[in-house]
Amino acid sequence: MTHISKLPALRRREFLKRASAVSIAGTAAPWALQLAAIGEAAAAAAPGDYKAIVCLFMYGGNDYGNTVIPYDTANYQAYANIRQALAIPRDQLAATALTPSLALPDGRQMALAPTMNRLKPVFDAGRLGVMLNIGPLMQPTTLAQYKAANVPLPPKLFSHNDQSSLWQSSRPEGATSGWGGRLADQFLSSNGNATFSCINVSGNAVFMSGGQAVQYQMSAGGAVAINGANKSLFGSAACAEALRGMITGERQHWMEQELNRVTARSVNAQGTITTALSTATLQTPFETNGNGLASQLQTVARLIGARASLGVQRQVYFVSIGGFDLHDNLMSQQPVLLGNVASAMASFDAALVELGVAQNVTTFTASDFGRTLSSNGDGSDHGWGSHHLVMGGAVKGGRFYGTAPTVAVSGPDDVGQGRLLPTTSVDQLAATLALWMGVPATDLPGILPGIVNFTQKDLGLFTG
């Protein structure tokens, strides 16, 4: 077994642990079979080489203006003049004003929304960065080009379903694969169990579907067993067996086949997920009361903690929170939602530190679009570019990325009422994350066809 000494120390330790587990479980198995099992266990369970990205989607289009707020006197005043009743008083921003390691040009200062105070220490610890004015773009685009419409623009701008799809897949609604799934396609073969390459803890998102990768959807409460297909159905084992066969068998009709394929995946994965979650231990508290996103991220943390039993080295996760389409009630509702986001993210960060995988997991926020800076009285309307967060131990945090937009209506970044023309594209963020996950630069266009239109493919978000 000399070849095993070539494994890094961490991998060898894990291998020995797994090997003993396998040999105990399989003393009666032929040695060759055991060897194969050991090899698979070792390959699947090398924690030093684990990486995951987590997409945190804020459905409805988050209002950027009150998420990352101008704080220096001049720009705060411009913000307050435009926002009127939607302006957060400046004194409420003092506690969340950010002090980046690399100052913004022109004396610009920014503050997080007051209810995002739990993320300030994460920023200060260097594990949280702020991406300024990012959104879907087909190519770098100037305001003059936008107005003249003489370059390709993202289709169906300002429409919820289409722009959330564009963020996730680079295409409007109707897309059947997203860049999270296409990224996972690259790693399916290195995952011992491909089923758990893409796990969605919040429903269905095109982001998670690849060419081959299929999203496994579960609830934050865990995987659900089909009671009637388990041991007996109304007292009958034969009925349970017949039911199981009927709902998981191959079908000719495409819809029946898809239904049964999903059901079969549900049945097959349920035991593994349930066992993994039951063995995962996590001390870090999550404020899950009234915060479904915190429950989702808690479950993601536990799944990451149990990655060895899921047999995965590369994963893509998706979590989400809705309610951001605040045409009305912006001042009463957005602070609550952002507080939930910050609380969930801060707990997740702490959990990853606890699990020793902070370096291995990167979380980023996304949303349908930003909104107008001008007010409609009680809220704001659909926009385009927005500010977003990127978090993780590998992230060069404590700083801003991209260009701070001019705070103005009819300014140089405004396509109407303070709707931002993005200066960083989602494709650039996606490429940066893909490179971090280990995708060769030459493979990027296969995942992100639009990236060829951008010179800068790596936003430099990561250390090393």
Next chain:
Amino acid sequence: MTAAANTHFAPPAPPALPDDDRVVGDATSVGAPAALAAAAAAALLAACGGGGGDSASGGPDSDPQNTVPPTEPEAARFLGQAGFAASASDLASVKSIGFSRWLDQQFDAARTQSHYDWLVAKGKGAEANRYSLDGTDATLWRKLIGSPDQLRQRVVLALSEIFVVSMNGLPIAWPQFATAGYVDMLEERCFGTFRELIEGVTLSPAMGVYLAMRGNRKEDAKTGRQPDENYAREVMQLFTIGLSQLNADGTPKTAAGKTVDTYTLQQITDLARVFTGWDFDIDSADVNGLDFSYMKRPMRQNASRFSTGEKKVLDTVIPATADGAAAMKVALDTLSAHPNVGPFIGRQLIQRLVASNPSPAYVQRVAAVFDNNGKGVRGDMRAVIKAILLDTEARQRSTAPGGGKLREPLQRMIQWARTVGLNSPGDLWAIGDTSNPSSRLGQSPLRSGSVFNFFRPGYVPPNSQLGTNNVTAPEFQLCNESTVAGYLNYMQGLIGNGVGDMKPDYTADLALAADAPALVRRHAQLMAGGDLSEATITTIATAVATIKSDTDANKLNRVKASWLMVMAAPEYQVQK
């Protein structure tokens, strides 16, 4: 999706149809709208099995569908599209009077107690309920499961999934009455014209709150405040014309290989100014009292909050002299008259009632009836619903591999509940919110997560044969590893125990329980209308027969096991 990509999912042309049917397939080449409408009207008759040459789409007597009594599976299958369930009385009625007359009777069927009145009668208008949804789910279940006018109930549910209001998104006083008033309005207008319907939707207090049109104020140059764009955008994108210019068959028009947008950002901003000045029909001095009757009245216009100056809806200019009501009229008239509405709304109604991926020709036939009911009326919802349900493509069981639709979870549960005569003796209907995806249905009436409904009309499941063949299958957006288990577990509980005071009536089943094949065949016929294969019926019956039938308790287990297995069968879940 192009027409070409779609056509091969259409079922093969029925052999016995007259030549008129061919006209439909070629209708895109017919330029004049009148010719198109006539062709479509002829096709409708053809679709009904006769094609007598009467160009008016005609009264029931001209409808040859009535000349041939449908078989029991055919009648059950029809009731699964035109209603929820094959109740004994509806089965008998359809078999005796035929599809078209049954529809006529249902159009004229009396409405049962309104949601609003029921909530009032149950004392839900007390001060303690000012911010409560208490009773709202109950009254929705009461009608969906218990009301005999099942065509109306089915269409109202469908409309509530197109003109979406979610009770979860009504942060106001009396949200239960806002929801009730909205659904009552849909009931009242669902068999009128589209124009009446869209006005009811637009001015309803619930939609006013849900999409922020209520309280929307004119621009203010001093503060820079702009009118709220929410309703202006969604009334176009979701309720009338959609994002892309459509051909009459629902396929998108293209220019240089690209779809053509129906409107620009500027046109939304323009239209937003029309939707200003509307608010609840109650004086502000009275809002703290117990008068919530404004929730069943259209909103009213406040001229001081209405945007001044000239306005536009698409390219139609609305003069500055038009007041709020007049401007609204022009806006809704213009949108309702847009050629997109027929195919855009028609296709979605087909998807809700009949099939996920209708052929362009089917959409075109329905859209033509939308454009003209044969008597010069546009948007006659009765004619549209009839055209949808009596079309060849609805009446012929689809044999295409992508044909039919996944029955939505609500539809399955309501169908079972009606079939087993679920009823609430205490008038409680305490089913509650069934939204939980891992323990209930992942769907609940009037509780969509957003105005984009539980699923999108263009949804194509990725990594599937449906995806490979670009077959839309909206309901699959709700179908995942959690919900498939949640549905079966929830139904097992309902089948086993009912819910609250609502107990299934298994009398007819118990009489058959000793004969497992007969029992299973009964369930299959009532629920699947002939969609369950003999092989599946045999599989289920064989398993059921392993349960002894010696005692009442064992017989009951046979009945319950049969129900769950039929409702789990993929052949049932996908309605053909």
